[in-house]
Structures are given as structure tokens and as C-alpha cells.
Amino acid sequence: MANKSETLELIRQRKPRHSLSRALYHDAGVYQQDLEQIWYKEWIFAGHSFEIPKAGNYLTLQIGSYPVVIVRDNNGDVRAFHNSCRHRGSRLCTGDKGKVAKLVCPYHRWTYDLDGKLRFAANMGDQFNPDEHGLLPVHCEVVNSYIYVCVAQDAPDFEPFRRDVSPFIAPHNLEDCKVAFESNLIEKGNWKLVFENNRECYHCDGSHPELLNSFLENLSVAGVAGADDPELLAHWERCEKAGLPSRLVMDPNGRYRMTRIPLFKNAVSYTMNGKPAVNGRLDNTDEQNIGALLYFNYPSTWNHFLGDHALSFRILPLGPGETLVTTKWLVHKDAQEGVDYDLDNLTKVWLATNDQDRQLVEESFLGIGSPSYIPGPYSDIAENGVCQFVDWYCDTMQKKLSD
Ligand code: 3BY
Ligand code: FES
Ligand code: FE
Numbered sequence: 318m319a320n321k322s323e324t325l326e327l328i329r330q331r332k333p334r335h336s337l338s339r340a341l342y343h344d345a346g347v348y349q350q351d352l353e354q355i356w357y358k359e360w361i362f363a364g365h366s367f368e369i370p371k372a373g374n375y376l377t378l379q380i381g382s383y384p385v386v387i388v389r390d391n392n393g394d395v396r397a398f399h400n401s402c403r404h405r406g407s408r409l410c411t412g413d414k415g416k417v418a419k420l421v422c423p424y425h426r427w428t429y430d431l432d433g434k435l436r437f438a439a440n441m442g443d444q445f446n447p448d449e450h451g452l453l454p455v456h457c458e459v460v461n462s463y464i465y466v467c468v469a470q471d472a473p474d475f476e477p478f479r480r481d482v483s484p485f486i487a488p489h490n491l492e493d494c495k496v497a498f499e500s501n502l503i504e505k506g507n508w509k510l511v512f513e514n515n516r517e518c519y520h521c522d523g524s525h526p527e528l529l530n531s532f533l534e535n536l537s538v539a540g541v542a543g544a545d546d547p548e549l550l551a552h553w554e555r556c557e558k559a560g561l562p563s564r565l566v567m568d569p570n571g572r573y574r575m576t577r578i579p580l581f582k583n584a585v586s587y588t589m590n591g592k593p594a595v596n597g598r599l600d601n602t603d604e605q606n607i608g609a610l611l612y613f614n615y616p617s618t619w620n621h622f623l624g625d626h627a628l629s630f631r632i633l634p635l636g637p638g639e640t641l642v643t644t645k646w647l648v649h650k651d652a653q654e655g656v657d658y659d660l661d662n663l664t665k666v667w668l669a670t671n672d673q674d675r676q677l678v679e680e681s682f683l684g685i686g687s688p689s690y691i692p693g694p695y696s697d698i699a700e701n702g703v704c705q706f707v708d709w710y711c712d713t714m715q716k717k718l719s720d
Contacts, residue, residue: 372391
């Protein structure tokens, strides 16, 4: 099991523009460093504010060893707390989501207000000061319905990301959405392989027949290039004229990126025939063919926004060889299932695609587990997105491990 300095050494020794070494994907010590240096320090996508519309609505997630609860308080604010009771530590909220009047610990009934203040604790005597036993807060920010949390003592500045991402998402009116469907998939592979796989479409031809009815196999689309691609440029210009920011924006540190891509032929949605899956539109432009706005924010999320619906993806590491992938299909809150959309039609392409990607990730994790494995070269043409992710990972780890 690699310790901190051994992990740093593994990263220093990596071969540029090649997949990482076996230990960086499989080793339990490296995984621990991934958690400590990345997952416990960066902003992590938790869920959407419209999933907790009313006071007392909550959702939970697990970031490595940290159980976190996110709750809407009585002022309408979204707050996050460590989901651990200040008495003897029990988790307070045990389900994925729910609604409560107050946060009541299931163990000895300590009861907290929705702002985390301890309201009630039986038999604790006169000396006990409830003010010293409020729930421990977790940093929490909301941008266009995206709730981000950070369990670090001092969170990195959220504002540059908000400034960059918000103009892209705002026209899609995500605040007016609901979750039409949610899927949770456990992939037996390291979280980095899940993201690497997402950052290229080199594998699409051989694996994603459903997706390729609408997804354009333009190699610059998945990657980081694009400004020299005439198809992409024309799309950006048309969409920007309609009021939709589209031109690629990349974080100087490489952690996040937004870009709007055209879809295949006349497709406007990720359906089998490319036609819209939902009646009505999320954005209020007159432009029918807006393709898909893609945004990723390492380490936890990538997203697609279409004219008729949107998709959010969240990954959470469960272990060196296990990653939870949560996908949400977002539609306008007034859209009615069976009337405005058919759930099967809406979800078919990405349910199939996710499962195909799961298999690819699992097979690559198994193959990398072979003692015979040697890191292999990324394609300059088709895998510059993967290369960008791996560079971000190595740069970030190297910086934080040497602090
Ligand atoms: O799921 C995605 O966002 C990526 C983009 C390119 C290939 N893959 C489908
Ligand atoms: Fe929560 Fe005892 S552990 S009330
Ligand atoms: Fe894929």
C-alpha cells in the first residue's frame, strides 16, 4: 500500500501522454491519497436544488468516509452538514432523501433545527451546553440548481467556477426542472477510469450503437480542441446569435470546461430517432437546433443540456475498484410522464450507453490489474480529452502532495 510520498513518486514517474501505472488505479494507498488530496478538498457535485424544494427536504451522499446531508432550511436556504450526530456520532439521516420537520437522531433522539442548531437532548444535565453541540457544517454552494459541497476545513474559491459556468447553464432554466428518472450504477472500476472513459469517443463506434443515432463522432467534440473545426465554429456562431453561450471555455487549471456541440445530422435529442423526447423546451430561444451543451467539473460530474431535457451525471468513489455513477434525466417540472414524454423513450439511449460504459470501465480495470500491464499511448487525435483529465489529476496530486 503506497503512502503519501510513494504516491507522489508514482505520479512523478508517470509517462506523459500514456495511461497511468497499475498502482495508480489499483493501490489502496493511492486511493486513500485520491480521497484526501482531491475528494476531500475539491467541490463535489451533490444533487440539484429542485430535488429539495421545501423546508425539511433533504438528500444525502457519501464522499469517501464522510457522510453528508443537504437540507433546505426554514429560510429557504440550502445547507450542508456532516451527517453525524454530535452525541455519539450516529448518522442522522439514513435514507437517500426525505422530508423532516427537524433532524432527529435515530439513536437517542437528539434533535436539531434545520439550521443545525441543537434544540433538544434529553437527560444531559444542567452543565450541558447545546450551543456547543450543533451540527458541523459542510461548505455548500448552489449554481443554477447544481448543489456543490466541500468537506475541507477551508474550501477553494467557488466564484471563478460560478462566473464561468453560470452564463452557459442559465438559459436552460434548470431551476424549473424535475428529475424524471434517476439511475444508480455501481461500476467495478477506479473512479479515474470512469472519467477517462467519459473523456473520449474513440470507443463509441464499437460500443454505443444507440448513442450514435444522435451523438456526433467528431473527435474534437469530446476533447479540448475545436476552434479550428468549421462544423463546431458554425454551430457556436448560430447558437450564440440566439443568446446561448457556446464557445469552449476551459478553466486555466483544467478542472472544468464548457462547450456546446452539434448533434448528428438532424438529431435534436438523445433518442433512438433523434427527435425530441419531451414536448416543450427548457431554453427560451427560438433556435431549434442547439445540439448539446457539455460541462464537466472534475472530479465528480459531467453534464449534457439539450433543447428538450438535460442529463446530469455524478460519480462518487466507493473504493479503489468501485465507483457509483448517478444519472438524472431532467425535464421541465410541468412535463407529465405519459403525456409530454414517454419515460422509456427518454431514458433508453443513456441507460444503454451507461451500461456499455460500465462494461468498458470494468474490463479496463481488470486488464490493468494484470502484472503484465504496461501503460499505453493515448491517441493525439482521439484521446486528447483523456490526456487532459490525466494531466489535471497528476498536476493536482503533485501540487497537493508536495504541500
Ligand atoms: O458522455 C460523454 O459526455 C462523452 C462525451 C464524448 C463521449 N462521451 C459520450
Ligand atoms: Fe445521536 Fe445519541 S448518537 S442521539
Ligand atoms: Fe461511452
